[in-house]
Amino acid sequence: MAEVLVLVDHVDGTVRKTTTEMLTAARRLGEPSAVFIGTGFDAARDTLARFGAVKAYRIESAEVTDHLVAPAAEALAQLVERTSPVAVLLPSSLDGKEIAGRLAIKTSSGVLTDAVDVQPTDGGVQVTKSVFAGDFEAVCASTHGSPVVTVKPNSIAAEEAPAELADEVVEVTVSDAARTARIVERSAKQQTGRPALSEAAIVVSGGRGTGGDFGPVETFADTLGAAVGASRAAVDAGWYPHSSQVGQTGVSVSPQLYVAAGISGAIQHRAGMQTSKTIVAVNKDPEAPIFEMVDFGVVGDLFQVLSQAADTISGS
Amino acid sequence: MNIVVCVKYVPDAQSERSFEPDNTTERESVDGLLSELDEYAVEEALAIAEAGDAEVTVLTMGPEAAAAAVKKSLQMGAHKGIHINDEAIAGSDAVATSRVLAAAIDKIGGVDLVLTGLGSTDGTMSVVPAMLAERLGLPQVTFASELSVDGGTVRIRRDGDVASETVEASLPAVVSVTDQINEPRYPSFKGIMAAKKKPVETWSLADLGVDAGEVGLGAAWTTVVSIEQRPPRSQGEIVTDEGQGGAALAEFLTSRKFA
Structure with missing residues (x-):
């Protein structure tokens, strides 16, 4: 069965709910492969397996995590090249959408943002999105390459489907060009104790x-x-x-x-x-x-x- | 310093919206305007120009009417405008849009800073700045709620949902700004008069060396299969608080198992 790449949304290994929703959607399209960038994979492993990830590609290089989106797009592009996935799912966050934009150009693929539903079609993927302030619902498809889809949080109900997860550390090459935007400081948002x-x-x-x-x-x-x-x-x-x-x-x-x-x-x-x-x-x-x-x-x-x-x- | 601000002419969000039979946005009957979110990028460019020495060029692509977006930017204070107007552009997706804008920025040449808004108020994908950076081989520092340019370096603050980051890059770079960054000015009478004499060039795809087959609806890498108007939400029960409104609210929430 063909792979579906899911970019894991996490904070130091604590998997965010969006990831479990994306894994659920990915299972409709093929075999979910989680792409985990950063540190803390051990903390994430169980959750990823519980929601059906069959594989996990671990990218731990600081070259990827210390820079804004471009290296993550390069890393994903290398995985797309290697796996020819049915689709690549990313969270519809600031970073997720930008990685998606760069990835689409790199891999010559259509990009669809803010999906509230993801369904398989004959050899492809269809997504539903709300447009014009939510007054309309559009069903869209990608006609080129491996569809790059960003999924809106809280739209797809996460369902568990435990799988045997095999993980693999992946070495990616990051170009000098991708390292030009440096994150020089990061301060975590104050915790309110309330849900995100x-x-x-x-x-x-x-x-x-x-x-x-x-x-x-x-x-x-x-x-x-x-x-x-x-x-x-x-x-x-x-x-x-x-x-x-x-x-x-x-x-x-x-x-x-x-x-x-x-x-x-x-x-x-x-x-x-x-x-x-x-x-x-x-x-x-x-x-x-x-x-x-x-x-x-x-x-x-x-x-x-x-x-x-x-x-x-x-x-x- | 040369600053290019990419702006979009969008249908007024307050108006009745509809779609053409080919599922593209119906634009004829709807008043358009400079996307509100792009005003912040224009304002930021002007602030940089006023603090130092910079020329601000405003760049748009779209039909004849899109000239209004350039005009408004010039009235605010931008120095010159470029309008890419070519029938073949109609129906372009984000991928094609970034192709055309990148070609225009290449043609302008010697650009130090490309500024954009955080997204358009119609398509709201927010992917074009990242695509532009990818195509131009430039760093992107995006969703800036604060921006400073110091020598050859741009530094921004970016507020995400879990962290606030300070990001810097050397120029040239692509920078998008949020609506938190400044308070866009209204064009002054003087600005409106001055804008009439400012140069605006109109370029075609041929001027950019972009093949018409690379853009437009036919070349889009994505397609809209169908569009349906969401049934309007029907109004539920409205009660007027005469001392028991809160209790009524509690009862409603309990009946729906929210409490």
Whole structure:
């Protein structure tokens, strides 16, 4: 059976949920081969095997990890050359999309980004993606080379399928050109103890209506075990970090439940949350466009509504 | 220093969107404009030019109407414009777009810095800067939320979802900037008047030495099989808080097993 390369998304060997989702999608297309770049493979091994990876290519050279995306694209291109995979799956993250862009040019392959579904076709791959702020769904295919597909987190349900995993350390050659963008400093994001925004099953977001006080939004999020997001207005005002921004120029989320508190629902925000399964909004303004798309809405003051809801849930 | 800013003319995101029978974006009936995210790249180029000595060239590809994106950039303060306009370009995917832009940047020659936005507001793939860097054999330092140029080195801050990185590269380089980097200026009256006298060149594919068969819908390495409008979400229950709104919300979430 033909191989499907999956670029492992991990932090020092802790495999992110996106990877298990990509391995699940890869199994539909062929035999998943994990491509693990960096250190910490031993910590990742079990998870990769549990979700069906048959092979793992380990690339541990610091030449690859100390530089931005270009060496990773070169390493993957060498593996594509060697294995002629049915497809290469990468996470739809900043790095993932850029590696995909470079890989596509290197291997003369079509690139498809932000896939919410991946299915096999006659000898090929079809992906589904949301376009135009989530108003349309497009089914796309690559017609050239080994399709390079970036997969949107939280879109495909990860399913276990334990496999015998054989790993192999791969030496790759990195050109001088690929080493020109150096990462000179890296500081890990402060841990909030909450789930990662792009992977969370529940997201609670605050906007202009918070007036800068995210306390009730955070408390309510913690009651539900949710991640906290913010609208662009809240981020621009300096109330919440940009890494938490939900929308077109921030993170695009697709959780089981999305709660918008004090967010009017401009198209740029909708673009980042419209594919959420259930949507709830709390807003003072009954005319706020967000109410047009909710499964449940409360017209009222978010401070009172969220705290009463949190108390009710905690007490029950 | 020579700075080229790549900009895109996009359909207004607020308008009704639709597709042509060949699954390309319907652009005729929709007002277009300079992609909002490209304004940050233009602004950053202008800031660099104002702090030192740089010439800012704005580069776009697209139909006749795309000249509006160049014009707006010139009104903001860019020095000159290049518009690649060729019928064969229609329907080009990201791969072909990067081919054409790379050829144009080669033709311009002596470019120190290529600036772009973080993505277009229509296609939103964010892959063209990486593809450009690949084709031009240049380093890419992308998604910059801070940028500084010091001598022959560019240094940026890049905020990912798990870490914040400082990345540097020597020039020439391809740099994309986010909407966090600056506050784009509005064109002043003086800028609008001055833009009328600024040089804009229109180039065809032949001018770039790019074969028409390499670009356009027919040459795309990807294809859209089908497009369907997502059924509009129907409005659910809306309650007005008269003291029990929070309890009602809790009840809804419990009934759906979220709490």
